[in-house]
Amino acid sequence: IPLTFTRRERIEGLDVFLFTYRGRAEYTESYSGTEEYEGRKVPPGHEIKCADDQFEFFLWAEPITGETVKIKESCHSGDYVYEVATGRAVEPVLRWAAETAGIDVVRRAEAIRDRIIEVRLARYMPLALAGLGLLCAAVTALRLRSRRA
Numbered sequence: 001i002p003l004t005f006t007r008r009e010r011i012e013g014l015d016v017f018l019f020t021y022r023g024r025a026e027y028t029e030s031y032s033g034t035e036e037y038e039g040r041k042v043p044p045g046h047e048i049k050c051a052d053d054q055f056e057f058f059l060w061a062e063p064i065t066g067e068t069v070k071i072k073e074s075c076h077s078g079d080y081v082y083e084v085a086t087g088r089a090v091e092p093v094l095r096w097a098a099e100t101a102g103i104d105v106v107r108r109a110e111a112i113r114d115r116i117i118e119v120r121l122a123r124y125m126p127l128a129l130a131g132l133g134l135l136c137a138a139v140t141a142l143r144l145r146s147r148r149a
Helices: 103-148
Strands: 004-011 014-023 046-050 055-061 068-083 088-099
Touching (some): 014 068, 068 103
Antiparallel strands (some): 004 014
8 A cells, every 4th residue: 555654653652653544444354364364355346445435554664664653543444355356345355453552562672673773773773783894903002103113
């Protein structure tokens, strides 16, 4: 889905970017079923989508790592089986909403903080080591020069 940057926010002490989408969402395949869930069979020429194109999706991402901190999505108007040719709603499937919340967000933020440290170390450690190497070379050169003089 095409996400749009909405604004900067702060979640669990992390600066994050909020990206959003509101509109059409077709997800017939997600109703196909698993080992635990029988699924919903859709006849040919039909699809399952959020009614009235009212699907909402919110994603909060930490910008240094690109990691997702939190997701919120919903179809409050309800998923329906639609006839593709006519666009007519045939039958309701499910009205739903889901959100990453509570301790899950706290744990995710902690893991991302650790990842930020790793990213910063990976980015700046080579520069620090190169600088240290140059400093050692300069000190060695000065010592050699002072011994010759």
